[in-house]
Amino acid sequence: MRRMVIFAALTAVAGLATALGPAAPQATEAGIERPRDPWVFRCVLDKQARMVVIALHEHLWVAYDATDCTLYKAWDGDVKFTGAVYDYVHGPQPQVRGRTLLYHEDEAVWKVRRGAASETVTATWRGYRFEGDRVFLQYELPGANGTPIQISECPEATMDDDGTYVLTRTFETSNVPEGWVINVALSTRQDSDLHLTYTSGETVVPMNDANRAAGGPDYQSLRFTLTANGTKSITARMTNSQGGAR
Numbered sequence: 001m002r003r004m005v006i007f008a009a010l011t012a013v014a015g016l017a018t019a020l021g022p023a024a025p026q027a028t029e030a031g032i033e034r035p036r037d038p039w040v041f042r043c044v045l046d047k048q049a050r051m052v053v054i055a056l057h058e059h060l061w062v063a064y065d066a067t068d069c070t071l072y073k074a075w076d077g078d079v080k081f082t083g084a085v086y087d088y089v090h091g092p093q094p095q096v097r098g099r100t101l102l103y104h105e106d107e108a109v110w111k112v113r114r115g116a117a118s119e120t121v122t123a124t125w126r127g128y129r130f131e132g133d134r135v136f137l138q139y140e141l142p143g144a145n146g147t148p149i150q151i152s153e154c155p156e157a158t159m160d161d162d163g164t165y166v167l168t169r170t171f172e173t174s175n176v177p178e179g180w181v182i183n184v185a186l187s188t189r190q191d192s193d194l195h196l197t198y199t200s201g202e203t204v205v206p207m208n209d210a211n212r213a214a215g216g217p218d219y220q221s222l223r224f225t226l227t228a229n230g231t232k233s234i235t236a237r238m239t240n241s242q243g244g245a246r
Contacts, residue, residue: 032133033058035078040128040135043094045079048072052128053079054135056157060101060165069123069139070109071155071187074102074167074236101165101194101238104187110141111223113181123151144177151182151226164239176228183223186234193240198222200234 036055045051050066055078065072077098108120126138134156140148152172159165176182190196198204204224224234 035061040130042066043079045094046073046096050125052137054155056155056167057159059159060157060167061096061098062155062157062167063096064137065104066125068107068109069125069137069151070104070185071102071169072104073100074165074187075100076165099191101190102167102187102196102236103189104185105189109185111183112141113183114179124148141182143175144180147175149176149180149182150174162239164237166235166237168233168235170231170233171226172231173226174229180228181225182228183225186222186224186236188222190238194238195240197237198224198234199237200224200232204234
């Protein structure tokens with residue numbers, strides 16, 4: 001019995017060390033250095049459950065909401081690990097620490113259009129997998145004849161020499177019925193001093209005050225159309241008026 005108690009205590013301490021330790025950056029197979037090991041983990045974040053935090057880059061972390069399968073927030077910083085599981089303090093929970101670059105507000109995340117009809121659909125979280133040095137988030141949408149539409153998303157981050165934050169999201173779809181169009185809401189809220197431009201092959205729209213004043217899309221209505229049964233990427237570039245984000 002005593003041995004079991006000691007083993008349980010040691011296991012709890014090991015788990016706590018894993019949760020707390022960011023410590024050493026992790027170099028991936030392709031030489032991409034993640035700022036934390038593990039660099040993908042689940043936790044309650046900003047008082048919201050079912051969050052998946054991904055430490056993509058020293059200056060760009062993201063969190064996905066597994067409830068509606070969307071990018072919840074991107075920021076320059078890290079996570080403040082606090083709470084009973086992490087530092088024995090009851091009440092507080094992990095929080096984003098740093099500069100918010102993007103965050104999501106639109107409730108209607110996923111939409112499907114069939115002919116002239118468009119409807120909001122609920123996505124189902126199916127976990128994530130690793131391939132080499134990248135993580136792939138797995139979602140499902142209601143499909144035809146009981147066959148769910150499969151969606152895989154791979155986020156990646158870099159920073160330009162001038163300090164511009166660059167976040168690329170690559171989506172791959174399968175089991176999309178012929179004639180169906182799928183689109184996802186993009187996270188567009190940001191720090192006021194940042195200019196956001198989304199591109200996918202060609203510029204989608206610059207999300208800044210000048211664009212909004214000129215009658216451009218509302219900050220909460222920008223959506224991205226996925227390729228049916230194929231792969232398509234969209235890149236957010238965030239810079240300030242001085243040309244760099246830092």
